[in-house]
Amino acid sequence: MGLVKGMPNPSSRMGIALxxxxxxxxxxxxxxxxxxxxxxxxxxxxxxQKVRCNYYSTHLKEQDLVMGSTKRLEQGVRALMLQPExxxxxxxxxxxxxxxxxxLPGEIDLLKTILEIEKPLxxxxxxGLQHTFEEGxxxxxxxxxxxLVQPCEKDKDINRFNVLGGCDFxxxxxxxxxxxxxLEEEVKGNCHSLIPLHTSVQELKTCTGASFNVVIGQExxxxxxxxxKTFNMPYTYVQL
Amino acid sequence: xxxxxxxxxxxxxxxSEPVVPMGCHCPMHTALAMLRKIxxxxxxxxxxPECGCYSRLVIDETFQDDQTKHYTYILSSxxxxxxxxxxxxSAIDQMADEGTERLIVLKxxxxxxxxxxxxxxxxxxxxxxxxxxxxxxxxxxxxNLLLEALSQFMERKQSPKRIVNFIGDTSxxxxxxxxxxxxxxxxxxxxxxxxIHYNTLEMLSHGALNICLSYEWHSLCVGLDRRMNVPFxxxxxxxxxxxxxxxxxxxxxxxxxxxxxxxxxxxxxGVNARWQSLVERTSKGKRKNINLANQDVQAxxxxxxxxxxxxxxxxxxxEQWDEVCLKWRPELLALGLDPMAHYMTSExxxxxxxxxxxxxxxxxxxELQSLIGLERIEYLMNAVEKTEAx
Numbered sequence: 001m002g003l004v005k006g007m008p009n010p011s012s013r014m015g016i017a018l019x020x021x022x023x024x025x026x027x028x029x030x031x032x033x034x035x036x037x038x039x040x041x042x043x044x045x046x047x048x049q050k051v052r053c054n055y056y057s058t059h060l061k062e063q064d065l066v067m068g069s070t071k072r073l074e075q076g077v078r079a080l081m082l083q084p085e086x087x088x089x090x091x092x093x094x095x096x097x098x099x100x101x102x103x104l105p106g107e108i109d110l111l112k113t114i115l116e117i118e119k120p121l122x123x124x125x126x127x128g129l130q131h132t133f134e135e136g137x138x139x140x141x142x143x144x145x146x147x148l149v150q151p152c153e154k155d156k157d158i159n160r161f162n163v164l165g166g167c168d169f170x171x172x173x174x175x176x177x178x179x180x181x182x183l184e185e186e187v188k189g190n191c192h193s194l195i196p197l198h199t200s201v202q203e204l205k206t207c208t209g210a211s212f213n214v215v216i217g218q219e220x221x222x223x224x225x226x227x228x229k230t231f232n233m234p235y236t237y238v239q240l
Numbered sequence: 241x242x243x244x245x246x247x248x249x250x251x252x253x254x255x256s257e258p259v260v261p262m263g264c265h266c267p268m269h270t271a272l273a274m275l276r277k278i279x280x281x282x283x284x285x286x287x288x289p290e291c292g293c294y295s296r297l298v299i300d301e302t303f304q305d306d307q308t309k310h311y312t313y314i315l316s317s318x319x320x321x322x323x324x325x326x327x328x329x330s331a332i333d334q335m336a337d338e339g340t341e342r343l344i345v346l347k348x349x350x351x352x353x354x355x356x357x358x359x360x361x362x363x364x365x366x367x368x369x370x371x372x373x374x375x376x377x378x379x380x381x382x383x384n385l386l387l388e389a390l391s392q393f394m395e396r397k398q399s400p401k402r403i404v405n406f407i408g409d410t411s412x413x414x415x416x417x418x419x420x421x422x423x424x425x426x427x428x429x430x431x432x433x434x435x436i437h438y439n440t441l442e443m444l445s446h447g448a449l450n451i452c453l454s455y456e457w458h459s460l461c462v463g464l465d466r467r468m469n470v471p472f473x474x475x476x477x478x479x480x481x482x483x484x485x486x487x488x489x490x491x492x493x494x495x496x497x498x499x500x501x502x503x504x505x506x507x508x509x510g511v512n513a514r515w516q517s518l519v520e521r522t523s524k525g526k527r528k529n530i531n532l533a534n535q536d537v538q539a540x541x542x543x544x545x546x547x548x549x550x551x552x553x554x555x556x557x558x559e560q561w562d563e564v565c566l567k568w569r570p571e572l573l574a575l576g577l578d579p580m581a582h583y584m585t586s587e588x589x590x591x592x593x594x595x596x597x598x599x600x601x602x603x604x605x606x607e608l609q610s611l612i613g614l615e616r617i618e619y620l621m622n623a624v625e626k627t628e629a630x
Binding site for chain 1: 349
């Protein structure tokens with residue numbers, strides 16, 4: 001990008017972390033330094049969005065980076081497994097981790113073999129060196145869906161739907177109640193969950209009980225396609 | 241976790257919890273927060289999009305005038321591998337062409353990790369600050385690095401004048417009393433805190449004495465003392481009457497004004513008598529254990545004051561290990577205290593971050609730090625007496 005006089009373009013990692021802000025019960029654990037994690041929270045607050053997930057950071061010191069140590073990651077996952085309000089853990093990378101070549105998905109797979117993993121635990125995406133913010137939102141959403149969604153009985157209400165997408169850097173979707181009402185009127189249905197704008201780990205687990213999905217942002221299409229292929233859930237795109 | 245006596249570097253200070261809820265700001269934040277108040281100095285944040293975007297939460301007005309611009313340089317993935325020195329140099333040249341007179345380059349985590357030095361040779365004074373968060377725990381070094389760099393920009397263009405500068409933020413009337421007295425002895429006094437121009441800041445190098453009221457400005461006072469022999473007196477780490485009396489004597493000696501100690505004596509005697517009475521009362525019983533988890537107070541100096549008021553600090557939060565900690569540590573150890581030193585992140589086993597046990601919460605500590613001198617000591621005594629009464 002070079003010299004930027006105004007606001008730079010946000011990275012994919014920011015898309016992943018900010019996109020998870022509306023998921024209650026989700027612990028977003030960043031493998032990186034603390035400053036980013038706090039800024040993520042503050043950015044959502046500046047956007048006027050209530051933060052429903054819990055952000056955590058492993059923080060990294062110089063020796064961790066020099067030695068490629070992931071000990072803090074293991075300590076963090078162990079501690080979060082014991083916290084009752086945490087229902088699922090998403091491990092998010094940082095630029096530093098990517099530069100030193102830490103394979104986060106590999107590390108998570110290893111942790112699953114050595115720790116008692118009782119809650120969903122997954123690593124998301126890459127450290128933001130190459131992909132865009134929108135690609136990060138997309139990566140975050142598809143990974144969330146793939147790891148948390150479970151097959152369940154279809155709801156008796158055949159007009160029940162989920163909303164996929166709707167996130168952006170500046171929080172353009174301000175009034176969630178209005179959004180819900182508008183979409184319900186437009187598709188003639190009842191909204192089960194706004195994913196990931198305003199949802200929870202429990203709602204994600206039961207979202208396949210809905211009959212179809214409504215996609216309101218480009219970042220939701222990949223997740224909608226996967227749900228269609230895996231759970232036979234059709235979707236429609238609504239331009240906001 | 242080490243005891244305080246074993247600490248020699250920030251890296252030894254472990255977090256009180258295995259995972260940090262939300263986290264704390266990085267040094268880039270505080271450096272920019274301070275820079276936002278100083279016109280006539282520009283900045284360039286060099287790093288990844290996260291640092292670039294989020295730094296705009298601190299500085300939202302990126303162009304104020306030709307000399308005050310706050311831009312970012314965002315590394316591409318190619319520059320992460322091959323280096324960004326050429327690109328950053330071009331960006332600095334461009335800023336110089338556009339009228340920037342002095343520039344602070346903030347080197348964030350990624351350029352620091354890949355070993356960029358970002359040296360610049362040109363007519364414009366440029367200082368490169370290493371604000372990588374992985375080199376520290378908290379954010380205080382941001383203030384120190386920035387003000388030390390600014391003191392290096394300064395030149396003494398005139399001979400020292402009869403000027404006394406009160407530097408830092410305080411809501412205390414005692415400063416006005418001091419100013420009133422000092423000005424009757426032929427000195428002019430300035431109050432410097434935020435929203436100033438660099439040229440005003442440079443006037444500090446011409447003073448006879450700098451009186452430092454907040455920790456954030458301490459490294460500027462130290463820099464001016466080292467480079468231009470402008471002496472300074474710290475009031476931000478004074479929590480006891482004996483410490484206060486030393487500060488007053490120092491001011492009297494440096495300025496060579498008679499009667500300053502006598503001027504404050506009456507107020508001092510009243511506060512000191514109350515302090516001694518409280519010390520006597522609290523020393524009769526067993527000392528209470530307390531955890532000092534606040535990041536705003538000068539922890540070690542404060543722990544010494546707490547000891548005299550009947551509290552023994554068992555766990556102490558150290559926000560930044562620096563020369564102020566080194567100055568006060570021997571006195572605390574001499575009292576027979578050697579608390580465990582950590583970096584406390586939120587609500588953990590050693591206390592809630594921001595609090596000093598049940599004695600003071602975060603708001604109380606902020607209020608305590610906004611006061612100086614006898615007012616601060618009285619505030620502390622009120623808090624202790626209120627807790628004792630409960």
